Amino acid sequence: MSLPHLSDEQIATWTREQKDRWWLENVFRGNMAQLTLRSAFTGFLLGGILAATNLYIGAKTGISVGVGLTSVILAFSLYRGLARAGLATDFTILENNCTQSIATAAGYMTAPLISALAAYMLVTGTIPPAWHLIVWLVVVALIGVLLAFPLKRRFINEEQMPFPEGRACGVVLDALYHGKGDEGVYKARLLGLTAGATALYQMGVSDGWMRLIQFKVLQLHRWAGLDEPWHLxxxxxxxxxxxxxxxxxxxxxxxxxxxxxxxxxxxxxxxxxxxxxxxxxxxxxxxxxxxxxxxxxxxxxxxxxxxxxxxxxxxxxxxxxxxxxxxxxxxxxxxxxxxxxxxxxxxxxxxxxxKSLFRRKRRPVAPAVPMCSPTSRCRSGCRTSACPSASPRAPGCRTPISACRGCSRWLRSR
Known part of the structure; x- marks a missing residue:
């Protein structure tokens, strides 16, 4: 199943209201679970783990790697396994999307620790208290979220820019949930095998792990006379x-x-x-x-x-x-x-x-197309779930979107 998207001509000529209407008709899924407690908790859990790995790689190389794709596959494999065991229902595609969004935010939150704060500690020779770092990271994250609103409205809603990592996550999600049934399980198994092989190799080169296994567990220093643990x-x-x-x-x-x-x-x-x-x-x-x-x-x-x-x-x-x-x-x-x-x-x-950041494009105003509001019921009485088409007389839709004050206000706010 290919991802629905606008053509270049539509992106260049359509107004934001037209694009929002197209999104409501072709993309919006109001009856599917999205931001749930389990998707949020899974995102926090995976984000914390992947943030630690991102911090390790960043401190070692100065490079920050994305965690979106990894969190998508991990969340899919986790809940697919729980669903097969009868312990939980399978993740929906929108729940997985929320999980990867939360995990990605947590993964990128470590970026200041490997850039500005690392430079500060290197220059001054002092390590700030942990609570100073936590407060600073939270404030920086809040500023980033506030700046994301106008950037999202401009670059995603209006310009329809396909951000590479986000689009890659969307393609993987579409392949996992709408492709062949065994494809996602195969990728999850491949991920598990790679993780196992990597863990064994890193344990083999780690002096700490080898010391724990050879001296604490196997007691090789007593009966084999080893002074130092063997490792790769x-x-x-x-x-x-x-x-x-x-x-x-x-x-x-x-x-x-x-x-x-x-x-x-x-x-x-x-x-x-x-x-x-x-x-x-x-x-x-x-x-x-x-x-x-x-x-x-x-x-x-x-x-x-x-x-x-x-x-x-x-x-x-x-x-x-x-x-x-x-x-x-x-x-x-x-x-x-x-x-x-x-x-x-x-x-x-x-x-x-x-120039596009500060220039307001003048585009022809499209004729109003009746549609339902994404909310369950607006003040004018427009329902969402029972409107299958854009016809002014579609069953369940009492008010065209052009005449519905609540719907028009929502579209303008996106």
Whole structure:
């Protein structure tokens, strides 16, 4: 089932009232459960879990990933399983949509923690109290919600812009609920298998998990004589350097600098594999090219020239050259400059986007089409559930929408 949408000509020529009427006729489902207690609770639960993962990835890489698609599939698989077990009814498509909206809001709420607040703590060297962070995040979230109303009215109601993540969630929801019955179950199983394999690998490279399993559970330090727990190396080149130390092999260098000082390590991180898959080849190739130019070419040259040197700390200790020092002494400046200038020039190259924010388009007023109000009954007596068509004499619809003051006011407010 394809998602209903307006054509480009309709978007350009129709008034907002016409678009709202089309939405009521073709999209609105007033008799389907939407914002329920279980959809809200599920959204809060999934949002909290996915926000923690988003915070981890953001703190590690500075990248914020969307959680909408993940929450859609998780909520679908959860309630489909409960429905098959006879413990709950299946989620409706609108309940799932509410769940992913709540989960997405919670996931993106961690963005200030990996940007502005992280920079503040890095510069000042102090960590604010937890309640300060909570209040600040709540205030920022409320401001964002208030700003969302005019933006939604302009870009979604009027311009009908298909936001990439929201549209992707809509396509997945449509495929899960209106596609083949086994398709959603297959995707849920694939998600579960991927999650299990990822969890096993991350446990294998985690010193904490291996210490818990080998020392606390299996007691290997008593009967096997282990001093340190065995675990996989997340940095795969560690195996080479261990072998090179025993066989006295040379370590790779670029212009006399050990590549380990440049931060060039072959690391297998499951979370970063997922980020690369979501990022796509177009963005990932640009990121890879920037890393190559900086750490393979420019950083070794700057170290050889003496522009990047070991730093003397305030206590007199020497801070050796590392990836952090390369970023702080050199890469930070050209990298941030390219990000800001490139973004601004790209935005300024689309002046119509800014003009549309402040320009009120004049469009021909369409003739009034009788329809029912989305409310159960307005003051003029217009019902919603029993009006199957847009005819002025449709059964159950007493008042045309053009003559219904409550309906017209609702349409203008959208």
């Amino acid at each position: 190396h997340e940095r795969l080149d560690t195996y080479y350097y261990d072998l090179a130390a025993r066989l006295q092999w040379a370590t790779p260098r670029i212009l006399g600098t050990d590549i380990r000082q440049l931060g060039l390590r072959l690391t297998l991180d499951a979370a970063m594999l997922g980020v690369g898959g979501l990022m796509g080849i177009r963005v990932a190739s640009s990121v890879m090219l920037g890393a190559f130019v900086n750490f393979f070419v420019l950083a070794p040259l700057m170290i050889q020239r003496g522009d990047i040197v070991a730093r003397i700390a305030a206590d007199g200790t020497t801070t050796a050259i590392s990836r952090t020092e390369i970023v702080n002494q050199w890469a930070l400046w050209w990298g941030v400059t390219m990000m800001i200038v490139g973004s601004l020039v790209g935005l300024l190259g689309k002046p119509d986007l800014f």
